[in-house]
Amino acid sequence: MCSIEKILVSIVLINILQLETYLCTKNNSKIIMEDAQEKYKFLITAGYRPKIDNLAKYVVSLRGKKYKRFFGDNHGCGGSIISPKVILTAAHCVCRGDSRIELKPLRPSDLLVVAGTPRRLVVTEKTQALKVDKVICHAYYDPKTFHNDIALLLLIKNIYEDGVSAQRISLQTSSLPPHTKCTVLGWGQIFTKGPLPDLILHADIYIMPNEFCKERANDFFFGMMCANDENDFEKDSCVGDSGGPLICNGSVAGIVSFGYGCGAPDEAGFYTNVSSYRDWIRKNGLDKLRPVNYILLIVLQICITEN
Template sequence: PDESRESQTTPPASRNDPSASDFQFMITGGYRPHTNDLVKYVVSLRMGKSKKFFGDNHFCAVLRQPLTTPIYRPLQSPQAHAQKINGHRWNAEEAGEKQHHSNCRSEEAYTAPQVQKGKIAKFDIGLVLVKKDLNLGDAVASMPLYDKAPVAGVPCTIVGWGTVIQYGPLPDEVINGEVKVLPDTFCQKLLGWTKVGMLCANDKRNTEVDSCQGDSGGPLICDNKVAGVVSFGTGCGEPDSAGIYTDVYHFRDWINENSCPRRPCPTLTLLTLMQLLLAFLGFFTGIW
């Protein structure tokens, strides 16, 4: 790949100037654009109520297209072998400008299973199905999934409300960071893992740029498509390290199979149509 390719969302020219008013040491090592065109693709998933301060019950997520189903890290459940997770309620607040937002409630949550030596483990990805359609527009939008396996060197953008430093405070606005996908061999050597369906990324010139607590489930955006989901890392912005992401392309079939139609036909309507069809066939059978 062309290492000189510029990211779809470029940081401000003053990014490396700590005294600049638009420079924010967040996500970590990220920046706050004057106009953030990516914020409309991010949602804030929150479980229950805030405990100590507003937003401390926050999860991060991304809207995919054409369905309004956030993709984010798997939900914890005592039923380790269950694909469908019940018993929890999440509030999803769509992102956008402070004046442009909408609340919705989730209905069901699913995680992707993995069979290993007769046991079912879980990948770090899940789907949340919302009860009703979201109001998409200029401030709230969905993003398509990456349609190919991410190649090393591809420039990407991470977006989220994660802490500014490890175990630090949360920002009040979405923060961006620029990274590049790393070769699998680099990730295996550096981090010692070989898990299928995962990828890693960082900024080799500035390893402080990284996702952190609160960014989990947020998008890794490459070529204006969702290529990864923030999973975990060794600290936040540590030297000679990288962030670990779930490879969305690897799970595209599972995502499509477990996503509901845009406007599903109600069961009652289907039954009524079937009854009418049977009656229609029975009528003509009687004539003949």
């Protein structure tokens, strides 16, 4: 009886200690967050969190197949849902090699797509973790210049679209004029070499004229575009935002590609211009059935014919 009483007392003390630890952690986190907000803006770089987020449902987190210490610490890039089974991203996120000749896609088994949540580190009831069936890199992607920095991931299973936590986004079909307002969002570093956020961040920036982009890039090719905010140079995409969308007028117009620092003065972020690759996207990803589906269709047709 004595031992049982000791056990019960121990359980009560442990629960009290856990409750105190939780409350202390919660209060400390609140103090740290308030202090941080006073010292600097929460960046994407220089981003914000909208009260009602209507864009995060289009974005996925591309990760390694296993996290190291905690859920979400294996986040590498972003991506856009353009069909329940197709993710649009940057080639440099999923293709490896020092030159176009040596370029190889990552093994599908080494990748995981997480959809349905704006949280990077928290598993919610809406979180969807999906395996990749195939990685398709643009055949002419050049890792040295980031020319043709575009890739597709074909998923094994469909993303469940509820229109609130996960939803496909349409493709921009034509090039947009300079100074069009757009939004870039992702889980990238909040400043150069800084931490990655848990909750996805947004930044409103503007498409810049090609002349502006050419002056700020060593190589500026067809299919590239750049964007920034001339009145607030800190607004920018950063490491970890790669592959994510630049959304303009409700469609994905750009893919985060590269930049020279994050939020550097008189610089801009560079993006793959989606409208330049719409035919490539449709040919290689949209409405594409997996080979096993063709086999099943043939078997089904044979069965129907025999019956």
